[in-house]
Amino acid sequence: SSIGANLRLGPDDTLVNLEGLEGLSKIEGDLVIERTTALNNVNGLNNIESIEGQLKIDRNSSLSYLDGFENLAAIAGDLVITGNTSANFIFQTDGLSSLTTIGGKLQINGNTFLKNLDGFQNTNTIVDGIEITNNTALTNFCPLQNVLNNGFSGSFLVSGNSFNPTQQNIVAGFCQ
Secondary structure (H helix, E strand, O other): OEEOOOEEEOOEOOOOOOOOOOOOOEEOOOEEEEOEOOOOOOOOOOOOOEEOOOEEEEOOOOOOEOHHHOOOOEEOOOEEEEOOOOOOOOOEOHHHOOOOEEOOEEEEEOOOOOOEOHHHOOOOEEOOEEEEEOOOOOOEOHHHHHHHOOOOOOEEEEEOOOOOOOHHHHHOOOOO
16 A cells, blocks of 8 residues: 655654554655654565655664665655664664665765665665765775666765765775
């Protein structure tokens, strides 16, 4: 089934799981998960295949992994992952490994314990740009090689991370 509008989860201090959303396969607007303090995973969203707006994952203090998005193949808008900073978890993007297309911008900013971009190894199209900034533990950008070698022509900004390769460095394999 689908939702014909935006789906916003949060702000909420009591949301601990996303049970009941398992039947969703498409969101015809934005999906925003923001400012939750008890939610540590996105299980329940595992049947979503496409989002026609943006996917925003913002300031979730307990969220540690995105494995609930394992069937998400396309986002028509931006993918924004910002401010997920819990010291109790190492934030992981592995659950995005089916994602092939981002129709807008990839923006990853201020995720203190994000170490790699492993979930993006199968992404081959990002239309508007890549902005990866201020992720102080981030050292591995190699999963972006596929998209950068596939005619990428958007803007590119990488700064304030533990390692800050240029676009050319990543393409050449100097990415971690």
